[in-house]
Amino acid sequence: MLSESSLFLKGVLLGSVFCVLITMLGHIKIDYGKRTHHHERHHLQAPNKEDILKISEDERTELSKSFRVYCIILVKPKDVRLWAAVKETWAKHCDKAEFFSSENVKVFESVNMETNDMWLMMRKAYKYAFDKYRDQYNWFFLAHPTTFAIIENLKYFLLKKNSSQPFYLGHTAKSGDLEYVSVGGGIVLSIESIKRLNSLLSIPEKCPEKGRMVREVSEDKQLAVCLKYAGVFAENAEDSKGKDVFNTKSVGIFIREAMTNHPNQVVEGCCSDMAITFNGLTCNQMYVMMYGVYHLRAFGHVFNDVLVFLPVNGSDND
Template sequence: MLSEGSSFMKGVFLGGLFCLVLSLLSSFSPSTESGPEDLHHHHHVMAPSKDELTRFSDSRMQELINQVRVSCIIMVQPKLIVYWATAVDTWSKHCDKAVFYTSEPSKALEAVDLNEKDDWARLRKALRHAYETAGDLRWFFIAKATTFAIIENLKYLVLAKDPSQPFYLGSAMKSGELEYVTYDSGIVLSYEALKRLVNVFQDEDKCPERGRALWKLSEDKQLAVCLKYTGVFAENGEDAHGKGLFNSNSVETLIKDSMKDNPNNVVEGCCSDMAVTFNGMSPSQMQVMMFGVYRLRPYGHDHLDSLVFLPPEGSDND
């Protein structure tokens, strides 16, 4: 009799707990307050084709080239100092502004010390700092030190896009009802998207600094939740043929996968010619990648691209 009563009370307790969890989960999905300014809501951002570029006059093309400047927000930690040093020595030189944000002081390399151990709180601080010090920069690229980026291809992707519109793009994924851009493959924000994000940081109900009590979302998902409250949605960056430009895997992994899935056309099945990012490479592989992207050229082949994105003045770049 006693055991039956005990089982009954245990069932009541577990049932109540289950209802509480369901209630909390149902209240988690943010509803967006949309208005006329939030009509920018699609899920594929494509780079212009060569035919589209021919429609621009030379003066308009030069104007666009001068306007597309990228601020790189690179999140680092002293325990990954080899990756950090590699990012300093390779692709970050091609950013118009590159700022490294660290979790704790480091005497070896220069960075903004945010003095914050929590990943999401640290990213928030970095984004606020980047916004407050943006100057005339209107595109923002968020990356980990383990990511390799080709900034010129990013500029090509957003060339004709208006940064006063709320763009949030990269490799878009879905988790339940939440669409988000994966952190490993890099995240791009326009000035308008970053402005809305910084504003919603002030609302702890919509965008809590320390996350939720019952579970902890990754930084990229938490970022998507906060942006969604402002009417900004994740969009997939693609080339003119619909191929994704932001890769969470290395070139080696992508080629191996293509050899297995597309043995008759490995190159075409691998990745876009205009890829913006790769991830999962060792520091030495990043150095090799830098050589392949910026130095290796077949003699006798002219590069007749209609765009020329010059590296930042005074930059010690490849």
């Protein structure tokens, strides 16, 4: 009897321990799920084609006219060849594009920032854009001259985003606890984000021009610090399949990586079909991209896009 009672008690004890373990594991799973859900707010996806098909033709026409993208390209005199390539290629597809230079350059028209400091150039460019164009454009795209952008894909990505909300998006990266949008892939701010940033530019404690807080920190990280004080956080932009659409590398590098990692699916494993930017391009590569994206056509393949983004009147858009 005694041994039977002992076995019974052992069974009860083991059963209790097992139940406790299951309960703990359940709580761990729930907690992990909460963390995953919290992180998802930093990932924004492009709309599905099916969602666009539900919009009436009249609404699509209005949408195509309502998206106004102002492009800011930060340049220095040493970038003059890239500057020329950007001016003759993708910049024509912005609703308006302006070049912000570290100093006056006679061969090209630009807004002279009178500084070589990239963070100061960025600050001044955003302030200039807000002061001059706050009532004309609802999205602001900033890039370096080594970046190639497909503005139509950017507009498509922003289709279901409200510019009166504080959007700050592109290709995100982390530096310690700071999550920021890498300037290499281009940075997109909504008019609301520009407005909030502008209100902080005159507050050194929150958005300093220089100082120990931001010394030797790249301009994109410094921008993230300022925007964080304004309640604006970096969002990673992805297509409907979860692939990045803002890229900090060139197509050539992505293809080489795909040949190593996905030798049987080089094209599929390379990049998103709805890519918005590529970075690290030479002048020649800019023109190659322009040809491939906007001019080359495969006979017999017709892409019936449900939405067309038309250039504004008087634009020299291709």
